[in-house]
Amino acid sequence: MSFMRTYTKPAVFASAVIGSLLVGALLGAVARVTETTWLTELLDQIGSVFTTLLQIAVVPLVFTAIIVGINSLRGLGGGRTAARLGGKTVGWFATTSLIAVLIGIGIGLLFNPGSGGLEGARATAENTEKAAGSVGEWGSWTAFIEGIVPDNFVAAFAEGQTLQVLFLALVIGAAAYSLGDRAKPFVDVVSSVFEIIQRYLGWIVRLAPIGILGLIGGAVANYGDSLFRPLLSITVAVYVGSLLVLLVVYPVLLQVVARVSPGRFFGKAWTAIQFAFVSQSSGATLPLTRQTTVNLGVDPGYAAFATPLASATKMDGCAAVFPAIGAIFIANISGVSLSFGQYVGIVVVAVFGALATAGTTGWLTALTLTSTVIGLDPAQVATGIALIYSVNPIMDMMRTATNVAGQIAVPTVVARTEGLLDDEVLNTPSAPPLLTDTGAKAGAAA
Numbered sequence: 001m002s003f004m005r006t007y008t009k010p011a012v013f014a015s016a017v018i019g020s021l022l023v024g025a026l027l028g029a030v031a032r033v034t035e036t037t038w039l040t041e042l043l044d045q046i047g048s049v050f051t052t053l054l055q056i057a058v059v060p061l062v063f064t065a066i067i068v069g070i071n072s073l074r075g076l077g078g079g080r081t082a083a084r085l086g087g088k089t090v091g092w093f094a095t096t097s098l099i100a101v102l103i104g105i106g107i108g109l110l111f112n113p114g115s116g117g118l119e120g121a122r123a124t125a126e127n128t129e130k131a132a133g134s135v136g137e138w139g140s141w142t143a144f145i146e147g148i149v150p151d152n153f154v155a156a157f158a159e160g161q162t163l164q165v166l167f168l169a170l171v172i173g174a175a176a177y178s179l180g181d182r183a184k185p186f187v188d189v190v191s192s193v194f195e196i197i198q199r200y201l202g203w204i205v206r207l208a209p210i211g212i213l214g215l216i217g218g219a220v221a222n223y224g225d226s227l228f229r230p231l232l233s234i235t236v237a238v239y240v241g242s243l244l245v246l247l248v249v250y251p252v253l254l255q256v257v258a259r260v261s262p263g264r265f266f267g268k269a270w271t272a273i274q275f276a277f278v279s280q281s282s283g284a285t286l287p288l289t290r291q292t293t294v295n296l297g298v299d300p301g302y303a304a305f306a307t308p309l310a311s312a313t314k315m316d317g318c319a320a321v322f323p324a325i326g327a328i329f330i331a332n333i334s335g336v337s338l339s340f341g342q343y344v345g346i347v348v349v350a351v352f353g354a355l356a357t358a359g360t361t362g363w364l365t366a367l368t369l370t371s372t373v374i375g376l377d378p379a380q381v382a383t384g385i386a387l388i389y390s391v392n393p394i395m396d397m398m399r400t401a402t403n404v405a406g407q408i409a410v411p412t413v414v415a416r417t418e419g420l421l422d423d424e425v426l427n428t429p430s431a432p433p434l435l436t437d438t439g440a441k442a443g444a445a446a
Contacts, residue, residue, distance in 0.1 A: 016209040017274070024213035028220025032322045040221040045195055046214025053204045054179045054284035057197050059160055061286055063169045064194035065308030070173035070186050076165040085418065089306050093314050094351050096253070100245045100316035100406075102351035105343055107241040113325060114332035114384075166312050180182045198287045205275065205288075212278045232303040234329045238395045242402040246273075250409040253288050258416040259298070260426065267293050268430060269408050275314035276404035282398045285404050293408050297426030298415040306414065317399030317406075318363045320408035323370035326403030330384030338374070345374040363392070363399060 024043070033038040148167050150156035158166040176183035251262035265274075272288035277283060286308060293303040324346050331338050349370045367388070371381040388395075415421040 020209040020212040025218035025220050028217035031221040043214050043217035047218045050211025061197045063165050064190050066169035067173040067190045068194050069305035097320045097351050100320035101324050104241050104321040106324040108328035111237040113237045114230040114329040210305045237325045239398050242317050242398045246402045246405050258413045273401050277397045277401040280400045284401050286311045295430040297422040299420035302420050306411035315403040315408050317402030323366040326367040327370050334380040342374040
């Protein structure tokens with residue numbers, strides 16, 4: 001126990017994370033240079049087990065968090081207040097998505113990813129196209145709409161259909177809200193399950209340095225520093241676009257609208273953003289996202305509603321910046337010049353198609369949906385996706401970090417406009433949420 005208390009001190013944990021990044025990169029480089037297959041496989045397995053331990057909690061976490069969050073709005077006023085808060089939250093989601101996708105298009109035009117030097121990349125596509133799967137099942141608006149409502153309640157959970165689970169949670173949560181005290185026993189049980197899941201994730205998060213070592217080591221061992229030229233161009237473009245949203249758009253909104261210092265915001269949100277970067281999962285980061293939002297002074301009841309909704313639908317990195325750049329990349333490798341109307345189509349999908357990015361395959365859904373809606377040939381889209389798959393983990397780190405920063409920033413902005421931001425809490429230093437009893441605090445807040 002004394003070791004655990006020492007380990008969870010902020011400075012010690014930060015050192016452990018940084019050390020894991022360096023050691024993982026070193027081991028990955030050794031495995032790649034010496035072609036040590038067993039070491040590469042070991043690093044991959046460590047990263048895979050860590051990711052799996054996180055992902056198995058994502059679906060039940062989203063389900064319980066949404067129900068608890070909706071019913072926590074009861075303390076903020078009546079049904080009209082809840083509806084207004086929900087509408088304003090979604091409105092700000094759309095606004096920031098619009099800004100992010102315009103930045104994505106601008107960066108895509110500036111970097112022009114995928115132009116030239118594609119022969120080697122096309123050969124790589126033949127080896128990775130199977131991993132991309134079928135474009136048709138992800139890129140159709142009809143398939144998306146039909147996929148919202150599950151055929152079977154249990155199957156939605158068993159198959160990990162996050163979007164269907166989100167729909168069920170919204171409906172059940174709203175029904176429980178409308179029943180008031182009669183549904184209190186049910187809400188109490190769900191709240192207890194929610195706390196249990198968060199406690200489980202808290203334990204897994206403490207293993208982050210080990211997981212990071214495997215994730216980073218595996219990425220270096222498999223990809224090294226010799227990325228294919230067209231993939232290097234799209235990777236750099238995605239990082240630049242995401243960083244502009246993360247370090248410019250959000251700070252401006254926070255400073256101008258929420259009157260929150262960007263330095264204060266990043267000081268409290270950095271742990272969640274960092275964990276999102278290495279875990280590549282908004283869902284797994286949700287407990288940190290929620291507690292960080294509360295630490296920023298957002299009313300706990302509103303935070304309990306907004307952050308789980310945001311974790312499944314608010315993805316500026318995956319659903320706005322990336323599909324814009326990805327569509328331009330696919331057009332370039334296909335020798336297609338996009339028209340003004342097609343760029344408008346990219347914007348429309350980014351603003352109104354955020355729900356289609358729910359789940360761990362969010363980037364794939366967003367890219368294929370965007371590419372097919374603007375009329376790119378399905379075969380060309382499949383080739384582009386197959387190419388992107390080879391370096392997707394590297395890009396996904398930055399995309400997910402941007403997603404989570406937005407999932408914290410937007411509720412903070414909305415809370416200020418609704419008078420639900422406590423400046424005393426905002427200005428009070430707090431330990432990183434990863435290093436506190438997140439589950440207990442979140443449960444008590446709800």
